[in-house]
Amino acid sequence: MANIDSSSRDGFTSKFGVIAAAAGSAIGLGNIWKFPYEVGNNGGGAFLLIYLFFIVAIGIPVMLSELMIGRKAQKNVFGAFKLLAPHKAWRLVGVMGVFAAFLILSFYAVVAGWTLEYVYLAVTNGLANKTPEEINNIFDVFMSGKLIPVLWTLLFMLLTALVVLGGIKNGIEKYTKVLMPLLLVIIIVLDIKALTLEGAGEGLAFLFNPDFAKITPQVILSALGQAFFSLSIGMGVIATYGSYIPKSQRLGNTAISVSFADTLIALLAGIAIFPAVFAFGMEPAQDEGLVFRVLPNIFNQMAGGSLFQVLFFLLLCIAALTSSISLLEVIVAYMSEELKIKRRTATWATTGFISGLGVLCVLFSSVFGAFVFISSNVLLPLGGLFIVIFVGYVLKQAEVKQELEAHGGRFNLFKVFIFIVRYIAPIAIGVVFLKGIGVIDLIL
Numbered sequence: 005m006a007n008i009d010s011s012s013r014d015g016f017t018s019k020f021g022v023i024a025a026a027a028g029s030a031i032g033l034g035n036i037w038k039f040p041y042e043v044g045n046n047g048g049g050a051f052l053l054i055y056l057f058f059i060v061a062i063g064i065p066v067m068l069s070e071l072m073i074g075r076k077a078q079k080n081v082f083g084a085f086k087l088l089a090p091h092k093a094w095r096l097v098g099v100m101g102v103f104a105a106f107l108i109l110s111f112y113a114v115v116a117g118w119t120l121e122y123v124y125l126a127v128t129n130g131l132a133n134k135t136p137e138e139i140n141n142i143f144d145v146f147m148s149g150k151l152i153p154v155l156w157t158l159l160f161m162l163l164t165a166l167v168v169l170g171g172i173k174n175g176i177e178k179y180t181k182v183l184m185p186l187l188l189v190i191i192i193v194l195d196i197k198a199l200t201l202e203g204a205g206e207g208l209a210f211l212f213n214p215d216f217a218k219i220t221p222q223v224i225l226s227a228l229g230q231a232f233f234s235l236s237i238g239m240g241v242i243a244t245y246g247s248y249i250p251k252s253q254r255l256g257n258t259a260i261s262v263s264f265a266d267t268l269i270a271l272l273a274g275i276a277i278f279p280a281v282f283a284f285g286m287e288p289a290q291d292e293g294l295v296f297r298v299l300p301n302i303f304n305q306m307a308g309g310s311l312f313q314v315l316f317f318l319l320l321c322i323a324a325l326t327s328s329i330s331l332l333e334v335i336v337a338y339m340s341e342e343l344k345i346k347r348r349t350a351t352w353a354t355t356g357f358i359s360g361l362g363v364l365c366v367l368f369s370s371v372f373g374a375f376v377f378i379s380s381n382v383l384l385p386l387g388g389l390f391i392v393i394f395v396g397y398v399l400k401q402a403e404v405k406q407e408l409e410a411h412g413g414r415f416n417l418f419k420v421f422i423f424i425v426r427y428i429a430p431i432a433i434g435v436v437f438l439k440g441i442g443v444i445d446l447i448l
């Protein structure tokens with residue numbers, strides 16, 4: 005993979021391998037940590053409805069566009085734009101993606117560090133037999149300690165670097181295939197328990213009954229940002245994976261399966277968390293600690309809960325790892341393929357730098373918050389906007405069609421896809437973005 009010559013690039017060995025790795029990138033803290041926290045802070049059901057609409061109408065087409073760009077070019081994002089785009093300015097989309105990867109990985113490693121702490125707490129019985137109030141305090145005390153969150157962040161970055169150095173095939177494919185289905189099973193067990201708690205109905209109502217009065221431009225932008233973040237789209241991760249997909253595989257199926265799996269996990273996480281939030285008398289709108297303050301209470305009421313708790317946080321951590329490696333991979337692929345830096349050197353230098361930013365995120369919650377907001381709600385939507393414009397207007401439609409139909413297969417939805425990519429997605433992203441950050445209000 006260090007080579008620029010595409011014939012010697014590493015690839016995936018099986019069809020399931022690609023879907024598993026792309027799903028591994030998509031499924032992560034975004035589904036289980038960020039999604040519930042966004043739903044809670046943005047009023048519940050109405051946010052969910054808009055989120056689901058964005059996944060289908062914008063997320064899937066953007067994912068397909070990205071897969072297509074990557075596979076056509078057989079290169080990392082930056083190299084792909086360099087090869088396919090007529091004008092140099094398009095390379096900035098790749099640069100923006102690499103920049104987004106830095107920001108995302110910095111706070112991502114911090115939250116992944118929290119999951120490591122919770123694995124530790126669960127193993128040492130630190131969460132068992134505690135009241136909801138005590139569980140709540142445990143998170144606050146942990147966060148105020150600073151040093152321990154920093155150490156976990158560094159450990160997580162180290163793990164990420166070690167997997168990335170192992171290369172695509174051995175590193176990624178092996179883990180995701182078995183572990184993600186197992187995570188799904190545990191979440192379903194959690195759901196069942198959560199749904200039988202007294203007061204669960206109120207949580208379900210919060211999640212599924214839309215209250216349209218709660219919709220504001222900011223809520224809509226957050227839903228768009230969350231859709232992009234959760235699907236790992238808008239900055240080149242998926243394009244990089246696309247470049248590893250064999251030419252014989254149909255990309256439309258990949259985009260749909262990955263998006264479906266990702267959305268399912270987020271929904272199931274919500275179905276565990278909100279019933280519990282109301283059953284334990286907590287508030288749905290909370291800080292970033294939401295899942296860590298809520299979920300241990302469900303495990304504590306479950307037969308065999310301690311074991312499930314250990315497994316859950318461990319698998320969550322692994323889900324975070326299969327996402328973080330995709331982020332680090334974007335940066336490393338760029339540095340090694342474009343800047344000709346050795347993979348090993350690129351990996352360690354990037355890991356060191358991001359660890360530094362991660363420490364800043366631990367020390368200053370404003371930095372943490374800014375990184376989350378700027379990456380999800382600014383960089384990813386803008387990246388997605390440029391990607392659809394590129395596929396809709398810059399590439400020749402016949403080329404796009406050919407790449408999507410891969411070796412004689414048919415892509416029946418091509419007309420729908422092109423219509424969305426040319427008209428719906430650019431306008432929708434543009435309006436939601438400008439309105440959400442307040443630019444439209446300034447002008448009108």
Ligand code: TRP
Nearest residue numbers: 030032033034035233234236327
């Ligand atoms: N989608 C991942 C999650 O939900 C996070 C992630 C991995 C990501 N790679 C990305 C987000 C690229 C945006 C872009 O946890």
